[in-house]
Amino acid sequence: MDTLTKTVAERGDLAHLALFLWASGASTLLAWSLRELSTANRRFNDFVKEIAALNQLFQRRDK
Structure with a gap:
């Protein structure tokens, strides 16, 4: 049971690292x-x- 817990814990840390x-x-x-x-x-x-500035310049020029 100890090796199973260790394996899950190691993979969990790796998954968290990958997610981060x-x-x-x-x-x-x-x-x-x-x-x-x-x-x-x-x-x-x-x-x-x-x-807009160019348009105003041309409108003033036409008047």
């Missing part, structure tokens, strides 16, 4: 994705602001 590594990797990937999405959103917002 998977969860850490998934969390890191999520954080990286959100950071990249935020950066892309900021760049798109800057682009839209520049287009």
Whole structure:
């Protein structure tokens, strides 16, 4: 019975380690994705602001 308990305990620790590594990797990937999405959103917002400024410039020019 002692060897059976030892085997289960060793495999359990390995499973917990694998689960921790998977969860850490998934969390890191999520954080990286959100950071990249935020950066892309900021760049798109800057682009839209520049287009709006250009449109205002052309509207003032036509008047």
